[in-house]
Amino acid sequence: MSKTCIRVLADPIQIKECKESLNRLDDQLDQTTQIFNLSGNAARLKILFLLHKEGEMCPCDLSDILDISVGGVSQHLRKLKDGKLVKDKKVGQTVFYSLVDENIQVIKPFLKSLLDNHKKESVS
Amino acid sequence: MSKTCIRVLADPIQIKECKESLNRLDDQLDQTTQIFNLSGNAARLKILFLLHKEGEMCPCDLSDILDISVGGVSQHLRKLKDGKLVKDKKVGQTVFYSLVDENIQVIKPFLKSLLDNHKKESVS
DNA sequence: TTAATATTTTAGCAATTACTAAAACGTAAA
């Protein structure tokens, strides 16, 4: 860094405004970065899709479906839970995970369209 | 892996169906994983937001706004370009980057609402 | 109680990430 590389033709007002915008939106940007980051992993996106499709699932079944060790699945689920995208419910010795609807609004449209595509393909 | 951990209570039909769904949607899942992955980084999400807000920007200005070295910005832009989320246009010695609209449909609603929130906050 | 099942946590690993500084590359101006 340090060497300030500002173009001769740069518009200082535009740049200042952009910096202010980012500052003001900082919280929202961080929050959404986190949601996209959690969803931007093949295993986790599949988990989110499956929870959307099936309602709820347990680590063991997910492990079988995704072909990842149960421990690995559990770690993904913990991340998703830390990010408040999923919640869990214990029934006997098995734990059922499901989506936290209000916190996945950003990716919900995608999950829906994926499911629709899936159904369409099933028909044909 | 290897040790097949299938619950005694598991529904083999449900599991089989889920595996088939994932197989069928494989391409779409991969594609969207990549978009979310590209967007799930603080610097890149800010770049996408700024390109949406301003129309086009060059690496040098982005470097100043984001407080990241020009080289670092260039690397983010290359990733976004490889993922076809942005395109570039050379004018003299400066390169202007802008969004590829048809390829950011998944995250567009978010960018729009961010910008709306920004404008609302500006008023108050 | 003991044994089996389902999950979580831990330790360890190879691969990837995001960054910087510096070198290399183009383009424009003196």
Add this chain to the structure above:
DNA sequence: TTTACGTTTTAGTAATTGCTAAAATATTAA
């Protein structure tokens, strides 16, 4: 030409990721 500017690429780094195997935890059944 030489110099400056804007960008990209490279080399190197510390930190993070995603996975496994194994240990630890908790619940249920024998």
